[in-house]
Amino acid sequence: MNKINKKGFTIIELLVVVAIIGILSTISVVAFNVARMRNRDTKRLADMKQISTGLDLYFNDNGLYPVGNDVTLGVGSYGRLCSTGFTTVTDNCSNIYIGAVPANPGPNAGTDYKYTRGASPYTTYDITFTLELKVGKLNSGLRTQNPEGIK
16 A cells, blocks of 8 residues: 655645735735825825915915915925915015925825915915815815815
């Protein structure tokens, strides 16, 4: 009687294990990407609250909102909000409302925050931004922040 001693795994067993690992890694990558999108959307909403608060403080002191039409917030000349309006972060200001105006979180997700002051008497503004996912009652896509809230 010949007794064959088999050790190791069969090809079928190895393929099943590889397939299971592949499925689990795909699920975890998808869940991770959704979590990153939610995190960016949460930051966008917090940014809108911060910018709105700074603009309201500016309005209370000056009686109008700062000059600007379709300007990208958080970069270059629109990196800080002070008594003279939006300035670079290196400009000297006497009264700073937002020390560093937030910019859209990246990478390459959504659109830049765009600020536009309303028409005379300059008592309104619009900031456009993009949500990647539905957040509460707000659907994904292009949204607008103004003195009345987010629409």
